[in-house]
Amino acid sequence: MSGSRLPTAEFEAEDMVRSAQIAEAGLVPEPEMLQVLAPDGVLSANLSAEVAGSVVDFSPYLSSTDPAHLRSLYRDMFLLRRFDQESTALQRQGQLALWVPLTGQEGAQIGSGRALEQQDYAFPTYREHGVALTRGVELTEILRLFRGVTNGGWDPREKNFHLYTLVLAAQSLHAVGYAMGMQRDQLSDPALPPAATIAYFGDGASSEGDVHESMVFAASFDAPVVFFCQNNQWAISVPSTVQTRVPLARRAEGYGFPGVRVDGNDVLAVEAVTRWALEHARSGRGPVLIEAYTYRMSAHTTADDPTKYRLTQDEQEWRPRDPLLRLETHLRSQGLADETFFEGLTQEARTLAADLRAGVLAMTGPDLADRFAMVYAEPHPLVQEELQLFRDYEAGFADEGTRD
Amino acid sequence: MSGSRLPTAEFEAEDMVRSAQIAEAGLVPEPEMLQVLAPDGVLSANLSAEVAGSVVDFSPYLSSTDPAHLRSLYRDMFLLRRFDQESTALQRQGQLALWVPLTGQEGAQIGSGRALEQQDYAFPTYREHGVALTRGVELTEILRLFRGVTNGGWDPREKNFHLYTLVLAAQSLHAVGYAMGMQRDQLSDPALPPAATIAYFGDGASSEGDVHESMVFAASFDAPVVFFCQNNQWAISVPSTVQTRVPLARRAEGYGFPGVRVDGNDVLAVEAVTRWALEHARSGRGPVLIEAYTYRMSAHTTADDPTKYRLTQDEQEWRPRDPLLRLETHLRSQGLADETFFEGLTQEARTLAADLRAGVLAMTGPDLADRFAMVYAEPHPLVQEELQLFRDYEAGFADEGTRD
Amino acid sequence: MATMTIAKAINEGLRAALAQDPRTLLMGEDIGDLGGVYRVTDGLKKEFGALRVVDTPLAESGIIGTAIGLALRGYRPVCEIQFDGFVFPGLNQIPTQLAKLRTRSDGMLSAPVVIRIPYGGGIGSGEHHPESPEALFAHTAGLRIITPSNAQDAYWMIQQAITCEDPVIVFEPKRRYWLKGEVDTSAPAVDPFSAQVLRRGTDATVVAYGPLVPVALAAAAAAEEDGRSIEVIDLRSISPIDFDTVTESVARTGRLVVAHEAPTFGGIGGELAARISERAFLSLEAPVLRVGGFHMPYPVARVEEHYLPDIDRILEALDRAFAY
Amino acid sequence: MATMTIAKAINEGLRAALAQDPRTLLMGEDIGDLGGVYRVTDGLKKEFGALRVVDTPLAESGIIGTAIGLALRGYRPVCEIQFDGFVFPGLNQIPTQLAKLRTRSDGMLSAPVVIRIPYGGGIGSGEHHPESPEALFAHTAGLRIITPSNAQDAYWMIQQAITCEDPVIVFEPKRRYWLKGEVDTSAPAVDPFSAQVLRRGTDATVVAYGPLVPVALAAAAAAEEDGRSIEVIDLRSISPIDFDTVTESVARTGRLVVAHEAPTFGGIGGELAARISERAFLSLEAPVLRVGGFHMPYPVARVEEHYLPDIDRILEALDRAFAY
């Protein structure tokens, strides 16, 4: 799989080798990971695993027996996918500068996002639209970034959902620092509800030094932080096997805190494991690393062309493991949701898409003059001077018209 | 032990707690680690351990039955310690700007250094005077750095021993890159002797992002590199427990390559384990991490004052585990070295010290004008211009005498 | 002679370098099968294999740090940093290691590493993708910094960077990647560290580099309509700077405007202003004026056209220079 | 009024800040029991506990990155970077995160993080310990950069940095840590972002900051013996720069010499030269001249005295300015 691992003997045509391997093996076997809702929609009652040397039973954190909850998880994932499709369409139509699709990762994002409590605080990278949804961020607000009218989009303090961070892994340290602040708040006011942060990053970002330093700090200070790595198999064109030979969850062992690999396409397992991890963190027992094993079913961004680096076959392998499909199968087969429910959802998604479109079209760019005020909190003579020059300059054009 | 770990209940006076713990426990028990030569000088025949899931027998790599070899290891450590003492004295007398002592770490450094083959290449940090010795670097050359006449001191290409690197952990990446180069050389000329690099860093430096990235790269490319971490318990004033909760050797597991913790004060075990690791790396099986568990018996540098942060008691705990002491005991008790040997060494050390002192006093500072030529390999107009200005300026003073 | 885009010219330059010297290798994120996000390395992995065109793990310090190690072993690594803003996670290795290796070793070692950085704005992108951090590197001795503005230079300068014994950072003007030009692959290359007068003029000099060179040329053309003769210099090298060429020009024209996309404050324009003011003090009819970015993080795409120095901003600065 | 060293003044300033606001906390390597390698935080862990004075793991990106997180949660972290050269492993978090947070959030968030960096040479140290990287930070919008040159400023400026809503980098002139001065702990502090005229003069202006301020004052005193009246300005703030004060001075004196330890090429002196040349073009009798480090890595200790700008180098520049 690895495009860069040094061949032991001589150079080989990797694509051929890869195709051959897949052809030989049939469906790639699923790796070892926690799962309750199998791709075929069958729900197992049990969810336990050995974590850091002792067996942990995640079942108490499972919400698999509450039909309303299951339906609401499905609803989130369904709307999210529609949001993704509509945003992709808006980009294709030139209404967005870029779009970062998440299709395939709904289970990992909704599962983990729904595990958060109000007082917890999430640090996303740039693809966590699903987590945003669970934190109450208006989906339209997310598109402001991709329309190029802001680098932010929502008030993080209000949503307890931080702004997207584009420099990979940088936010993992912010999450640890924020968690250290929560610890201190808790100590000075024990009446506060225990809280934790969750730091999202990808398989690619896991190689950055900042991820390491954040784990070192988190372990050193027992910071209440959950590291949530969505291993979607790809960092743009580079397979996760270039970043690591072993499950990323195992990194945690080296720092002395628990690491768990969960089926990222199983929203229920993700939710349960994340709940457990957050409780672990909140209760003063320190950080946890979760690796959600999933797949980026679309391109990296709308600017990307996956045919350059991966086989359509790879993509097809993953289709049957779709996080929505398996929950739908389960809901239908167990009679937990009827046709009205699914039709209602389709209707709701249609409205969402229309609202989204209207919202995007209504977005207007900011005024550059206003941006001067956002560089510093306190007065700054250079910024004031440059703003004045800019105003004078613009006014000059208003008088003269442009010259060229 | 940790000065910064958040106390679970309320703030505690750590020094008191630490003293109490030590008083209660008596001699701090030795942690789990590989050892053949015990502090009391008794040699065990067996050296094996579970590494990355399977039992490895290091005995074939042990050189414990060759008295001449044992004596030569002792000689290296003995001369090294004398070198350290003399350098410290030279600093105290104002002949060196600074000295970085290594007393206590002779076993880790001589053991690992002697395990290297000629074609291997070592990347030190700034305390590996012992490794330098094993690579044939003139000890006086090392002092040029500390006298402030150079930032280098020897020709790394000749000694296969890189220059000291003061930005912690930066060299670990150079070691991986160099190893990647060795891989490529080997592929284009299979007749070359297999080679590996060894990257030295400390317990403190292990927290830097560069160490992580070097392990990620090494694992990804199966680079022939051995990471050699001297855990001497302290990063200046910060105990290693602030950097990690678990043995540093365990970090390797998270990257999918073997990690071994060895008694750094047992020169024989260190040598054997390093030999094994280098062979592992050279034979194309990828990197290894060795944690040598040792103790910095002196100050961090001559500018440091350990009484500010550690108890004399801590230091005393470690005295009986001295790497020289145990080998001396072994040599004497087994009749492998007689008084003439030890007296000869003392004499040799005296000569070394005298030569060192003479060498240091003879060192003259470079001329700033010459430094201009060392910034770029190819001509550079700004450097040439500034050199000319500098020369003119200096010449002006030669004419006039200084003004002030 | 062939017509090609700047991106293609760099691709061809890299291909030539890989073919010529087996020690040359490319390293970076997504440079293999994908050919880089800008396709600058397109086809090179297929042609030279995964040992010569290396998709690295995602870690910039790792890329530059291992490149230094490879260079110490005799290789000629060419690193691609995916976007200007992503050089920062790898920044430590550049000033503290790469730039200092030669001095540290008293001239014994060199680290001929090339770092390619697509830079500059005007592409409608988000944060960290439209920046111009060249001044941060220029201040560091031991590095060389060049930036081509046309296909001919792009083809040659990348090769010259690779054969140079010193570390070289090549800033590639990403919004000009698709700018076409004639490339003479047989022409002897001019010194990559020299500036070039692209247009002769008598009344004022405009110095620009990288993405702003076409803008400066357009401004000069517009000024000509107003009866002003503007000399345009493509700086090409940011470290060292070819002050001789600029001084000679300003001695004739008496006026200098320096344009770059990077923020004016602390930018390389200050260095030019200081040094040219010193060298040509008595010839200057007006202070050296600078046209650059404002002191703010590069703004969001929707307003970048107001932020980026354009023809009008250069003309306005020329007007001010003429007003003295 | 009390007499104390600069190191002690910062220590007292930190103590006052810790006492005043429970959200203030110090973070860094060896700042706890050891009190920092320069003892600037001496005694503070004992007084305020390990939650307020935090010995961190050894990782600079970790220190600055977690400080940003703490600031987001409402804390006021003050980070110590052990030496100038060791800020580089943590550099990514400064321009890409700390400096941009406010703009990124359209003004909603601020990150009032303080980063203390002992800087400059003259202490007989090895590589990475005697550097002056301030220009690299000045070019980045969103940061403020100040540097005290005396105990009074040291005491107040660190406190002003901590209460400032913007991120502030405090460059501490390490070779002046033991310089004593009077500190008025009750005096209302002057604006930390303003320059101060320390000595009035009529013939030329010398601008310096941090470690070179005493050198500039000594040069002015020496020049007086030659009958020249030199005005000396302590810049104090490197970003923003108080151009008004400098312009006003140069308008009177007609000559300006800027001195800093950092290499001249690409240094902050270029910014001063450019801007003052523009603002005071018609008053300048000579070009703005710069005295700074050479374009080389800071040299080994044995020759640093030849490298560092000293009284003679400043006087020589003044001579050149007077020669026009």
Ligand SMILES: Cc1ncc(C[n+]2csc(CCOP(=O)(O)OP(=O)(O)O)c2C)c(N)n1
């Ligand atoms: C520090 C840094 N380097 C490079 C990039 C360019 N880049 C953006 S996304 C990406 C791949 C990220 O992969 P991963 O972390 O797996 O996240 P995913 O995109 O799969 O969600 C790269 C290389 C970046 N944003 N930041």
Ligand SMILES: Cc1ncc(C[n+]2csc(CCOP(=O)(O)OP(=O)(O)O)c2C)c(N)n1
């Ligand atoms: C990047 C960086 N940060 C800080 C320092 C300052 N410093 C020098 S040695 C040291 C402690 C190193 O501890 P460790 O890695 O355990 O090595 P040891 O000194 O124990 O051999 C520190 C903080 C440095 N040299 N480099």
Ligand SMILES: [Mg+2]
């Ligand atoms: Mg990914």
Ligand SMILES: [Mg+2]
């Ligand atoms: Mg140590």
